[in-house]
Amino acid sequence: MPPISAVPDVCVRPARRRSRFAVWALEGLSEQAGAHQGPHSTSERTHSWLRVMCLTGVDYFSTLGYQPAIAALAAGLVSPFATLVLIALTLLGALPVYRRVARESFRGEGSIAMLERLLPWWGGKLFVLVLLGFAATDFMITITLSAADAAAHVVENPLVPSWLHDAQIPITIVLILLLGAVFLRGFREAIGIAVVLVAVYLVLNLVVVVDSSIRVMQHPEVFAHWSTALFQQHGNIFLIIGVAVLVFPKLALGLSGFETGVTVIPQISGDDSDTDAAPAGRIRGAKRLLTTAALTMSVFLISTSFITTLLIPQKAFQSGGPANGRALAYLAHTYLGPVFGSVYDVSTIAILWFAGASAMAGLLNIVPRYLPRYGMAPAWARAVRPLVITFILIALIVTLVFRASVDAQGGAYATGVLVLITSASVAVTLSARRKRQVKRTIGFALISLVFAYTTIANIIERPDGVRIGGLFILGILVVSFASRLRRSFEIRATSLDFDETAREFLREAEEFGEIHLVANEPDSGDEQEYQQKARDERHDSHIPGRVSIIFLEVDKADSSDFEEDLVVRGVVRHGFRVLTVGSGNVPNTIAAILLQIRNLTGVVPHIYFEWTEGNPFSNMVRFLISGEGEVAPVTREVLRETEHDVRRRPMVHVS
Numbered sequence: 001m002p003p004i005s006a007v008p009d010v011c012v013r014p015a016r017r018r019s020r021f022a023v024w025a026l027e028g029l030s031e032q033a034g035a036h037q038g039p040h041s042t043s044e045r046t047h048s049w050l051r052v053m054c055l056t057g058v059d060y061f062s063t064l065g066y067q068p069a070i071a072a073l074a075a076g077l078v079s080p081f082a083t084l085v086l087i088a089l090t091l092l093g094a095l096p097v098y099r100r101v102a103r104e105s106f107r108g109e110g111s112i113a114m115l116e117r118l119l120p121w122w123g124g125k126l127f128v129l130v131l132l133g134f135a136a137t138d139f140m141i142t143i144t145l146s147a148a149d150a151a152a153h154v155v156e157n158p159l160v161p162s163w164l165h166d167a168q169i170p171i172t173i174v175l176i177l178l179l180g181a182v183f184l185r186g187f188r189e190a191i192g193i194a195v196v197l198v199a200v201y202l203v204l205n206l207v208v209v210v211d212s213s214i215r216v217m218q219h220p221e222v223f224a225h226w227s228t229a230l231f232q233q234h235g236n237i238f239l240i241i242g243v244a245v246l247v248f249p250k251l252a253l254g255l256s257g258f259e260t261g262v263t264v265i266p267q268i269s270g271d272d273s274d275t276d277a278a279p280a281g282r283i284r285g286a287k288r289l290l291t292t293a294a295l296t297m298s299v300f301l302i303s304t305s306f307i308t309t310l311l312i313p314q315k316a317f318q319s320g321g322p323a324n325g326r327a328l329a330y331l332a333h334t335y336l337g338p339v340f341g342s343v344y345d346v347s348t349i350a351i352l353w354f355a356g357a358s359a360m361a362g363l364l365n366i367v368p369r370y371l372p373r374y375g376m377a378p379a380w381a382r383a384v385r386p387l388v389i390t391f392i393l394i395a396l397i398v399t400l401v402f403r404a405s406v407d408a409q410g411g412a413y414a415t416g417v418l419v420l421i422t423s424a425s426v427a428v429t430l431s432a433r434r435k436r437q438v439k440r441t442i443g444f445a446l447i448s449l450v451f452a453y454t455t456i457a458n459i460i461e462r463p464d465g466v467r468i469g470g471l472f473i474l475g476i477l478v479v480s481f482a483s484r485l486r487r488s489f490e491i492r493a494t495s496l497d498f499d500e501t502a503r504e505f506l507r508e509a510e511e512f513g514e515i516h517l518v519a520n521e522p523d524s525g526d527e528q529e530y531q532q533k534a535r536d537e538r539h540d541s542h543i544p545g546r547v548s549i550i551f552l553e554v555d556k557a558d559s560s561d562f563e564e565d566l567v568v569r570g571v572v573r574h575g576f577r578v579l580t581v582g583s584g585n586v587p588n589t590i591a592a593i594l595l596q597i598r599n600l601t602g603v604v605p606h607i608y609f610e611w612t613e614g615n616p617f618s619n620m621v622r623f624l625i626s627g628e629g630e631v632a633p634v635t636r637e638v639l640r641e642t643e644h645d646v647r648r649r650p651m652v653h654v655s
Contacts, residue, residue, distance in 0.1 A: 051195050054194040054197070056261040067304075102261075130473055139359040144404075148406050149325050180392035211331075216310055252418050491588060515603050579593070591639050609632035639652065
């Protein structure tokens with residue numbers, strides 16, 4: 001018998017011949033659960049945190065393309081005060097939360113992974129699926145909303161031919177299809193492109209802000225008119241502050257980008273002393289990234305909110321108005337001329353389009369981490385191209401449903417952003433509580449309450465957002481459980497190894513030429529239990545007295561896990577040889593062990609079961625939920641599905 005470590009793991013379904021399209025679509029498919037992390041979450045080459053900031057910045061900073069207009073439309077003359085509340089929540093709430101997420105989830109998993117670790121078993125899985133629904137809402141609406149706003153900048157440009165002015169939907173569709181084409185071809189050098197786009201875009205925005213601020217200072221009557229109208233509407237400063245606190249949830253789009261910021265952490269260069277378990281330099285760079293991005297965005301948010309409120313008539317922000325969804329572009333064209341305005345439009349279109357690329361990359365990072373590992377997506381969900389095609393089709397449907405309207409999609413986008421940030425706040429609160437950090441627990445709990453209020457207020461104001469998120473959640477749940485049901489009879493072991501004692505048991509049995517295993521569910525674990533079990537099986541299953549038997553026991557683990565790394569250990573109990581393994585899926589694990597024993601020894605093993613008591617239907621439900629139930633027939637079915645050659649299929653005996 002060759003060394004077991006030298007024999008490859010082949011206890012999986014044999015590969016079928018694929019068509020050319022399938023070969024192209026599944027190129028780069030990862031066979032290891034959870035290994036694929038998207039096109040830019042892992043890389044042989046890392047970059048400075050400042051360059052990586054631009055990758056998340058194409059999502060975060062691009063909101064300047066529509067955030068000032070949305071703020072003015074939502075808060076009116078109170079927009080600057082509501083923006084100040086938003087900035088306070090950004091710097092005192094979201095930033096501390098995600099700095100901690102960066103420290104505890106430094107492999108780019110994000111806050112969802114923290115909650116997955118804190119909430120195990122089925123409850124944790126269901127909670128993660130719900131969060132994935134909101135994450136999908138956030139990232140998917142980022143793609144469609146950004147493309148729609150980019151299209152708005154195209155059609156509103158005065159230099160564009162008039163026949164394009166009513167073509168926002170077709171232009172949005174073209175931009176989304178171009179995005180899909182980029183990912184189908186590959187998504188390399190994303191950081192280099194992002195650095196150029198972010199640098200140019202921020203410089204152009206700075207020019208607009210400085211020019212507009214100078215104009216405000218040169219015409220102080222503008223400020224006087226605004227303040228007079230503001231106090232006429234709301235009476236005094238306390239009412240203004242109260243209104244700002246009430247309406248700032250409508251400005252939640254200005255918080256987007258934090259979750260993307262922690263997914264790109266693996267791209268950041270660390271110190272030479274960094275290790276996989278403790279990359280202190282990389283974590284420090286991630287914190288600098290988050291802090292710099294938040295401070296930069298805060299400065300632009302308050303300045304752009306102030307100048308747009310003072311210089312643009314309120315009616316221009318209304319639907320169909322020249323500043324609707326493009327307030328800064330309106331200022332650029334009005335005060336800096338059509339040439340600069342067109343340059344600004346091109347820069348805005350480019351960064352908004354690339355924000356969709358960042359969101360697509362976020363989806364490609366998140367989905368393969370969870371759904372295939374849960375058994376809640378087909379195996380091809382680890383490949384990039386099939387997912388890209390799926391996401392692009394969904395994006396096209398969303399675009400057509402909302403008719404490429406930025407305003408109509410704002411509620412869904414804000415809901416997705418706020419739910420993710422609220423869940424991250426809860427995750428760090430639970431983490432601090434588990435580590436008995438009392439002051440931090442209280443602080444993060446207060447932040448969680450603020451974000452919870454913001455989320456609820458946004459949902460009440462824009463219920464369409466949670467309805468859209470609910471549709472994504474429902475879709476994920478239906479697809480997930482249908483996939484899990486369909487894949488119930490698959491081999492689930494992603495790796496399977498035997499310790500030295502277990503290997504010795506197999507060598508002894510191989511020398512005899514036969515391998516007989518008895519499935520045993522331990523009870524008291526005393527000598528009498530094993531003696532009685534051995535006598536009963538030999539009598540009921542007619543096991544020849546000349547052959548020795550090996551007990552096989554599966555210690556129950558988390559049954560919600562679909563794919564597992566298994567280690568089989570050999571122990572001697574009361575003179576009996578026992579193979580033990582921890583797993584949440586008993587029949588699938590037994591089938592995997594039987595196939596691997598056959599592969600390693602060349603001997604087709606026999607296994608002996610007792611019939612399970614109880615109703616077959618209820619036992620099958622138990623198997624689907626807890627991984628137990630009808631162990632013998634399910635084990636045989638898994639073997640039949642995996643090994644089509646009857647002569648090589650391990651033998652299952654039931655008495």
